[in-house]
Amino acid sequence: MAAAARVLLLVTLMGLSASDAPLPVRLVNGGSPCSGRVEVLREGRWGNICDDGWDLKDAEVVCRQLGCSRAIEAYSGAVYGPGREEDPIWLTDVKCKGTESSLGLCPYNEEGEPNCKHEEDAGVECRDALPVRLTNGSTPCNGRLEVQHQGEWGTVCDDSWGIADAKVVCRELGCGAVKIANACDRFGEGTGRIWLDQVQCTGKEMQLLDCPASAYGIQDCSHREDVGVVCRDPFKLRLLNGPHPCAGRLEVFHDGQWGTVCDDLWEVKNAEVVCRELECGPVNHLDKQRSTQATGPIWLDDVVCSGAEKTLENCKHRVWGYHDCTHREDVHVSCDERSP
The missing domain is CATH 3.10.250.10 (SRCR-like domain)
Structure with a gap:
């Protein structure tokens, strides 16, 4: 051959x-x-x-x-x-x-x-893929839990539901940690099918589909028992009103709203974490310029970083929303522009 x-x-x-x-x-x-x-x-x-x-x-x-x-x-x-x-x-x-x-x-x-x-x-x-969503909340990371089966969205009964189950939902949706595992009265009653009951996750599963539960549609519940979950929104930050995206007023996203950071205890190490998280170049200087004054919440105060953190979220700070500042103290950061 x-x-x-x-x-x-x-x-x-x-x-x-x-x-x-x-x-x-x-x-x-x-x-x-x-x-x-x-x-x-x-x-x-x-x-x-x-x-x-x-x-x-x-x-x-x-x-x-x-x-x-x-x-x-x-x-x-x-x-x-x-x-x-x-x-x-x-x-x-x-x-x-x-x-x-x-x-x-x-x-x-x-x-x-x-x-x-x-x-x-x-x-x-x-096994069919099991799309999951949180509805009737203020962001995609909080709301009444619904799953899709056979092309139809339905709810989940709260029998046996706990923190481990909510952890899986928050992880699958790309949200932050669990704030409330079951807020069944907060997001209203669903309509249509109740697809899942007796869900029993360990908390380590990557998706709700992998958790033991009753067979689809087999349940003894009413919509008054629909599961509601509140996860933290994924941590996001940005720099606004600067000469380029790597310089400007520092804002962080929390509870569905952008807000600022107070400059109490703010140091170069904190700015280094911000520049790295935004994939910008190194810190130019601590920018004290105040362009347009922000409105809205001041989310963080007394932020203290070691400089080694991968995200500003891991730095020490006061409880979200607690501060003794005005917007005249909003943090501004200037990093080198990111490489092309």
């Missing part, structure tokens, strides 16, 4: 096209995009996968590629019904490690063996 032909055969057996293009995948006949008979698109036609060697590692890759949650089962024997007789069986002997980002990166043989029939079509069941 010629060398070029041997290379082409090796590429084929490893499941990688000459362009290393992704292999489109879909699940059909399963009732949701996250379960069904596996089909792949090649040469402009959807075809099936023979179940020879098909296992949970292969299913895990399919679920990941489709944006679903983890694989529950890898099915053989055309559990979701056989493909049409005229449809091709594109792949067989798929051998994923389970960590690949797409099925096309797994070793496989192209085209089913002669003894593969559609009665051997592979199937997959993944």
